[in-house]
Amino acid sequence: MSAATAEELEAVTAILSAGRTAAVTTRTVEGALHSRPLALLDDEFDGVLRFFTQDPSAKTAQIAAHPEVNVSVGDGKGWLSLAGIATVTHDPQLLDRYWNPWADSYFDGGREDPTAALLEVEVGSFEYWDLRKPAIAQLFEVVKGIVTKSEPDLGETRAADV
Template sequence: MDDELDTIHDIMRGARFATVTTRGEGGHLYSRPLAVLDHDFDGTVWFFTGDPSPKTDEVRADAHVNIAYADGPSHVSLSGTATVTRDAALIDRFWNPWAEAWFEGGRDDPSVALLEVTAESVEYWHVDKPAVLRAFEVAKALVTGSAPDVGESRTVQL
């Protein structure tokens, strides 16, 4: 499982943004890009967010979320539960110039919060072959009727 977590972490680290999907009123799904914060993946991820906002209201009403990351052809889809926190130590730990740009009052802006997501399962697609080999694999699959071998897909329960 450590190798799988390393692969997941590498894909997540390579993404600059993640798409966070929440469930809103009437069961509608809403997806928004949020900046990826650099930290070791241990089953929990964090994102800066403004609070109050429609996103934080939706998380408080239904904590189930999905987070999607893409690093080139590799992808991670994380399913879990989210909470909104204003923990000052965590905010200080993750504060960076990028976050500074999004909050008018900087670190002291009263709307600064973190979205904390605890993963329940993670599915990843790790493409480990260069584009030329992927094209060859697809062409071979068309001729042989077999599935192309371009990488690995796994689901990890946390």
């Protein structure tokens, strides 16, 4: 795969911003896949995705055993799959930077809760399907595909390394 272009990174940011919630897939200690929804914390994509998590937890034990994860996001106008390496940090400066009222409700001790941590995913590659065409244009493409027995052009699919 080639390195991501500025246009591709803009598309990734647009889908992440619109989606706001991601399905983060880890492998259990035994190797089975496990997905769970987590709220995205960053507004801009800089190659790292961040989520609040409790540590210790089953999720952080899974990441310690198998740090390779997948993060998927969809917003109705696009779909995004990102593969990367996950780590867990208790960095107080990062926790302060991202802390918000929503996080406060998930940690009994608030910002001072010793289990408060960030799950960071350093993205190595991504693939997206950008459907930002107007609905009428998408409908036209589907009808055209049925009539011509060809694949409809509903959007752009790209893959790249970060």
